[in-house]
Amino acid sequence: MYSIYIVEDDQQIATLLGQHLGRYGYDVTYTNKFDEVKTEVIEHSPDLILLDINLPYFDGFHWCRQIRTFSNVPVIFISARTDEMNQVLAIEHGGDDYITKPFHLDVVTAKIKSALRRTYGEYANNTDSEQKEINGLIIYPNKNEVEFKQSRIELSKKEFLLFAKLIAQPDQIVSRDDLLESLWDEVDFVDDNTLSVNVNRVRKRLHEIGIVDAIHTVRGQGYRLRVNW
Known part of the structure; x- marks a missing residue:
């Protein structure tokens, strides 16, 4: 049984999400x-986090950055902010996906299943484990x-999957x-802009x-990767 940690200050939305996911x-x-979001994530060690952006004290971007200092747990942002800039910021701050409000519960479930499969399931270890040059x-x-x-960096799971492809x-x-298919299973629910953002992240890294x-x-x-660097 996978554990989902919901960080949402709208109690009605949080309850709706929780009851729906509980049925699955x-x-x-x-x-x-x-x-105390960071402390609670450390304490509960969830398998996936649903994270709102507009929160008391600190926004979701802040907490995602904090979480990324110690964990690669999948983080899916759920927010009423529908503009592309906030979706870009969510990914830049370490998020794995972005869902806008109002949302369809089936879309949320599909994205959660996809993220869990990528991180823990059948696709989690599908890259060749041998060192290459x-x-x-x-x-x-x-x-x-x-x-x-002699400069070395660690990529996020999605960044590495994209680069490996x-x-x-x-x-x-x-x-x-x-x-898209190498990074997300439910491609029908993925905004094409999300791929562009992830490609730009790999470029920057x-x-x-x-x-x-x-x-x-x-x-x-x-896209084409030219290896004559």
Whole structure:
């Protein structure tokens, strides 16, 4: 039984979510200490977190950053903020997905199932575990890490899955549909902009270790990873 931790200050919405997920067999807990979210996550060690943005004391972005200092637990934002900038910020601060209010409960359930499968289920360990090297870039699949010229970074689960998909077909176009399917099971519920945001995150992470402009957008088709860095 997977445990879901709900951080939502609207009691009606929190209860609605909790009752619905409980019918699917999830163990649901709620926070009522909105100034102690990090402490409660450490205490409960949930398998997934549903996180609102507009919260008392600190917003959801703050808490997601705090959680990412010690855990890669899947975090799905649920917010009334529908603009693209907040969706970008959610992912930039470490979120795995974003659902706008008002939401359909079936969409929430599908996204939760997808995130849990990616993290703990049948797709959790589908990358080759052996260390690889391509043109001086060293890849550590067991750690979700990459190293270049003695600079090493750890990628999030989704960042690494996306990067692994691209580098498995170097200098070839990988379609947006293929990338979406490699990161999310329920692609019908994924905003196309979400993929673009994740690609940009990987670009920025590679830039941190000195690899610049490696991922090229092929308009109307997908992305190409050029390995002549």
